[in-house]
Amino acid sequence: xxxxxxxxWLVGAKGGVATTMxxxxxxxxxxxxxPVGLITETDPFARLGLVGFGELVVGGHDIRSGxxxxxARRMWSESRAITPELIDGAAGFFAEVEPRLRPGTLVAxxxxxxxxxxxxxxxxxxxxxxxxxRIGRDLAEFVAAERLEHLVVVNVASTEPPPSLPIPLTFAEVEPxxxxxxRCPLPSSSLYFLAAAAxxxxxxxxxxxxxxxxxxxxxxxxxxxxxxxxxxxxTGETLLKSVLAPxxxxxxxxxxxxxxxxIFGNMDGKVLDDPRNKAAKVRSKDxxxxxxxxxxxxxxxxxEYIESLGDWKTAWDxxxxxxFLGTPMTLQFTWQGCDSILAAPLVLDLVRLVxxxxxGGERGPLDWLACFFKSPIGVAEQSFAAQVSMxxxxxxxxxxxxxxxx
Numbered sequence: 001x002x003x004x005x006x007x008x009w010l011v012g013a014k015g016g017v018a019t020t021m022x023x024x025x026x027x028x029x030x031x032x033x034x035p036v037g038l039i040t041e042t043d044p045f046a047r048l049g050l051v052g053f054g055e056l057v058v059g060g061h062d063i064r065s066g067x068x069x070x071x072a073r074r075m076w077s078e079s080r081a082i083t084p085e086l087i088d089g090a091a092g093f094f095a096e097v098e099p100r101l102r103p104g105t106l107v108a109x110x111x112x113x114x115x116x117x118x119x120x121x122x123x124x125x126x127x128x129x130x131x132x133x134r135i136g137r138d139l140a141e142f143v144a145a146e147r148l149e150h151l152v153v154v155n156v157a158s159t160e161p162p163p164s165l166p167i168p169l170t171f172a173e174v175e176p177x178x179x180x181x182x183r184c185p186l187p188s189s190s191l192y193f194l195a196a197a198a199x200x201x202x203x204x205x206x207x208x209x210x211x212x213x214x215x216x217x218x219x220x221x222x223x224x225x226x227x228x229x230x231x232x233x234x235t236g237e238t239l240l241k242s243v244l245a246p247x248x249x250x251x252x253x254x255x256x257x258x259x260x261x262x263i264f265g266n267m268d269g270k271v272l273d274d275p276r277n278k279a280a281k282v283r284s285k286d287x288x289x290x291x292x293x294x295x296x297x298x299x300x301x302x303x304e305y306i307e308s309l310g311d312w313k314t315a316w317d318x319x320x321x322x323x324f325l326g327t328p329m330t331l332q333f334t335w336q337g338c339d340s341i342l343a344a345p346l347v348l349d350l351v352r353l354v355x356x357x358x359x360g361g362e363r364g365p366l367d368w369l370a371c372f373f374k375s376p377i378g379v380a381e382q383s384f385a386a387q388v389s390m391x392x393x394x395x396x397x398x399x400x401x402x403x404x405x406x
Contacts (some may be wrong), residue, residue, distance in 0.1 A: 001147070001212045003054065004051055004052075004055045004149055005054070005055060005057055005147055005148050005149055006055055006056055006057065006148060006149060006150050006151075006152065006351075006355050007057050007058075007059065007060075007142060007146060007148040007150070007151035007152065007156065007201075008056050008057065008151075008152055008154060008351050009058075009059050009060055009061070009084060009114055009139060009142065009144060009151060009152070009153045009196075009201070010058065010059070010061075010062065010154055010156055011061050011153065011154065011155045011156065011189075011192050012060070012061075012062060012102065012104075012155065012156045012157030012158065013058075013059075013061060013062045013097075013101055013158045013274075014060075014062040014064050014066055014068060014071050014101075014228075014294055015062070015071070015156060015157065015158070015267060015268075016071070016074075016075060016268075016311055016339065016340040016403075017156040017206070017339075017340045017343045017347065018060065018156050019068050019071040019072040019075070019264050019340075020059060020072070020074075020075060020081070020341060020343070020344040021156075021343075021344040021345075021348060022068065022090065022093060022094065022097060022107065022330050023072050023075075023082055023086055023087060023090045023348050024344050024345065024348070025053055025056065025058070025093070025096075025348065026086075026089060026090035026093035027086050027089060028091075028259050029053050029054050029093075030089060030343035032080065032085075032086065033086070033363075034159060035068045035345075035377075037341075037342075037344075037345035037346075038345045038348060039348055039349055040348070040349045040352045040353065041085075041395060044392075044395045044396070044399060045353075045395055047399060048356055048395060048398055048399065048402075049318070049338070049402070050352040050355070050356050051351075051352050051355050051356070053348075055204065056351065058097045058100070059097065059100035059101065059102075059142045059146075060097075060100070060101050061101070061102050061103065061104035061105075061135065061138065061192075062103070062104050062157075063103065063104045063109075063116070063118065063121045063122075064116065064117065064118055064121070065118050065120075066096060067098065068094040068098060068368045069087060069090070069091060069094045069168060070151070072087045073087055075087075075340065077236075077310060078310040078311070079224065079266075079310035079311040079312055079338060081310075081311055081312075081338045081340065081341055083219035086352045089397075091153060100125075100146075100349050101187060101300035102138045102143060102159070102344070103120070104121070104135075104188075105122050105123070105124075105126065105131040105134070105135060105188055105192075106121060106122060106124065106188065107126060107127075107128050107131045107181065107188055107191060108128065108160075108163075108181070108184070108186065108187045108188050108197045109160050109187065109188040110160050110161040110187075110276060111182075111276075112158075112270075112271050112276070113157075113158055113160060113271060113318075114187075116158070116267070116270075116271070126181070127179055127184075128177075128178045128179075128181060128186060128191055129178035129179050129183055129256065131191050131196070132178065132190075132191050132195045133195075134192045134200035135191065135192060135195035136195040136199055137200045139151060139153070139195060139199040139201060140199055141197065143199065149354055150201070150202070150358055150359070151196075151199065151200075151201035151202070152201060152202045152203075152204065152351050152354055152355055152358075153187055153192065153193075153195075153196040153201045153202070153203050153204070153337065154203075154206060154347060154350070154351065155197075155203075155204065155205045155206055155207050155209065155211055155230075156191070156343075156405060157207060157209070158205065158207075158267060158268050158271040158398065159207050159208050159209055159268065159272060160187050160188060160189055160207075160209045160210070161187070161276035161279065162210070162276075162279055162283075163185050163186070163187055164185075164351045165183070165184075166185060167183035167185045167186065167210075167214040167216060167248055168185075168216060168368075169215055169216055169286045170216050170219070171216045171217065171219065171220045173216070174186065174216055182234075186210070186214075187208075187209060187210050189198025189205065189207065189209035189210050189211040190210050190211060190214065190217060191314075192211075192217040192363065193205075193211050193212045193217060193228070194217075194220075195220060196226070197217075197220060197226045197255075198224075200224070200225070200226070201226070201356065202226060202227045202228060202354045202357075202358050203221075203226060203227075203228040203229075203230075204347075204348060204350050204351070204354055205228070205229070205230030205231040205232060205348070206230070206231075206232070206233040206343070207230075207231065207232060207233075208231060208283070208374070208375070209231070210233040211230050211341070211366075212228045212230060212231075212377070213230070213375075213377060215232060217405070218364070218365060218377065221364055221365070222363060222364045226363060226364075227354055227357050227361045227362050227363050227364065227366055228263060228354075228355055228364070228365060228366070229350060229365065229366045229369045229372070229373070229375075229376075229377070230373060230375075230377055231373060231374075231375050231376075231377065232369070232373055232374040232375050233346050233347075233372060233373060233374070234372060234373055234374045235337070235339070235342035235343050235346065236313060236315060236335055236337050236339075236342060237260055237315035237317065237335050238248045238288065238374045239314055239384065240317070240318075240333065240335055241258070241260075241288060241289065242288060242292070242317075242382055242383060242387070243384045243385070244331070245288070245289055245292040245293060245382075245383070246292055246383045246384075246385065246386075248293065248319075248321060249292060249293050249294065253322065253323055254321060254322040254323075255289070255293055255297040255319060255320070255321045256297055256298065256316070256320045256321060256322055256328070257297055257298040257299065257300075257320045257395075258289055258297055258299050258318075258319050258320075259299070259300045259301075259317065259318045259320075260300070260301050260302070260315055260316070260317045260331050261302045261303060261315065261316045261317075261388070262301070262303045262304070262313060262314070262315045263303075263305075263306045263309060263311055263313065263314050264303075264305070264306065264311070264312065264313030264314070264339060265305060265306045265307045265310050265311070266309075266310060266313075266339055266340070267312045267313070268339065269303075269304055269305040269306070269307075269309075270307075270315075272303050272305065282301050282303065285329050286301045287375070288374070288382040290350075291380060291381075291382040292383055293399060294309055294381045311338050311339050311340050311341075311395045312336065312337070312339070313336070313337060313338075313339050313348050314334065314335070314336045314339055315335040315336075316332070316333075316334050317331075317332065317333050317334075317335075318330065318331075318332050319331040319332070319338055346372055349372070350372055353369060354366065354369075356398070360398060360401070365377040365378045367379045367390070368390045368391050368394035370387040370390055370391075371384055371387035371388045371390070371391055
């Protein structure tokens, strides 16, 4: 069977998640690692005809200079997360990808992200419309130059602040505002989505940033036949919340309070040290408990930047609950994980699943991917087990359609 060529365009291509994903992709191609952490390599997904690792072609945008290999090596020198042997093994892959990287946009990205940009990127002045058109040209040129059958754009950039202006309900109201930076309410993640939609690409928002979340952009996705998924990858503390909270509900135990303290030291942590950027992340991490329990317990989520931790993040959670006879009890747990190592395989899974959905004719928000996200678009269900059932049901339907020749 002839090999497919499917593009993966990474927004934030020089960050920890992106370079970890690329290091892993190179290792998977060469058989240097086992596919631990990738559900798409397990049954029934392995029978779905997903795009192969050797069929993925990577490009991307970033606002910083520097070499991909240097960023990957930082994962070893600062966090001891990727071995030098794997980084050396990915050198050829990085050399292939770097000529495909393009400067990103800083339009409506927020002061903290702008402060991290190279001077050349920070000096670019463009309207939201000009940014969308420039990004769109980059995507179109990538598709043409690499002879791609389809393109999946993935936002793995740092978290931007929430929009400061209300976003209208229809794109017809938003479209004229793209010429006026002072009045346009769309942040940079949404501009990347508009460019992806114009290029006919699928879109994945792995961050808490706005992306395709507004109703006007979801409608635009349907009108333009764009499959999309998001937002905010569920990798650590919130993953545990979505697993543990249903236990309290099922046993009719009353959760009175749930407090979580998070510390980490990577680039995302540095960005989240700004209260405006942090607000988007906290909102994404804190909303699911009421949806699962059926009532809102007292909650508190803190996120603090501790530079020395590098890519490692630690969460301490304290759950105060009431049982039979009104007796109060507690559950406490500590979660420690390497942020990019947890996220990178999910990005690969999502790319393969979204491309398969697009190939099968699916458009709009892919709600069956809810288990991958803290704030899945269009999905009220927050229990991880129930969300996994949605994913498995989609796989079963897809296999049945394949057998029926649909």
